Amino acid sequence: MTVWDELVGQEPVVETLRGVVADPAGPTHAWLFTGPPGSGRSNAALAFAAALQCAEEGCGDCESCVMAAAGSHPDIQVVRTGGLSIGVDAARDAVRRAALHPSVGRWQVLVVEDADRLTDQAANALLKSLEEPSPHTLWMLCAPAVEDVIVTIRSRCRSVVLRTPSASAIAELLVRRDGVEPQLAAATAAASQGHIGRARGLARDPEARRRRVAILQIPARIGHLGDALAAARQVDEEAASRAAARCDVADERELDALKSSWGVEDRGRRPAGYAGALSSLKKEQTARRKRMARDAVDGVLLDLLSFCRDVVAVQLGAAHAPADLVNADVAEQITGQARLWTTEETLAAIDAIVRCRDGLEANASPLLALERLMARFVPASA
Incomplete structure (x- = not known):
């Protein structure tokens, strides 16, 4: 098994990167990997990094490849954030x-x-290193689209564009890598809409599958405005709860590590500077919790978007069989909703979901954005 095997449905990209690894002239000093969520941008960058360090061009078995796969290779550093942005301090650490x-x-x-x-400050901190790179340094940046990175940075990078992997390719990976039963793999791969991580989560977690089915039932459950407000509140609260479940343990661990590094005991005087370090940590933890809750809400919106896509496909006669639907496991519910809504109402619902996602991206209150969206599902006769 080589380092490239995890790059599902990205054969042209793998061929290009393999060629670069084998080129005696060596790679360009800066790369920009772009592609839709779940396409494997960071996986591609890390596979490329591992192959460049490997004497066998990415064999997957040597000590270098094993360390890279485990995230412990001393010469491969990953810059990531649990918050809403990557700040200048993290960028300066990376430059150093x-x-x-x-x-x-x-x-x-x-x-x-x-x-x-x-x-902006972080991008400017990186720019100097990209303009005057060290001879043995490679930068690999990952983003959804080229336009999402400022022009002064992207103009100095070689672009690698990933595509959305097919459902069949994702299903094959789930069967081969995770031992998922083929029928379940096919269903979750289709429901993931090309997002490999989401497909794996659905395949391995029955609770995630139950939650998805409940989300797809939301439009049918809303009969009046009160139902809409209740649905919005439930989605918001569940997103916050899921974020808390993931963050609470990490928050406590980070706080203990901070206390240990500063020599702080539960009772006693605090060293000078500790209060500022504690305040910075709390701010980062709050940002991470906010981002995870927002991402959870966005996952709900993507499920609703796929549901409405299936409804309009049925209404326009583009779906002739359940297999033509993203959510084939709830085909009967989709057909029923297609009879209740007009095509114009379905398209308006899709537009409302897109506006809700845009609002969240612009830092709108999740609850208010969800209430506005759910109100769109109230039947005209209510």
């Missing part, structure tokens, strides 16, 4: 790391996940 000589590998590789989240 980029100036170091590789310790065991041939390159010092910096992989910046979500480069579209770089603040």
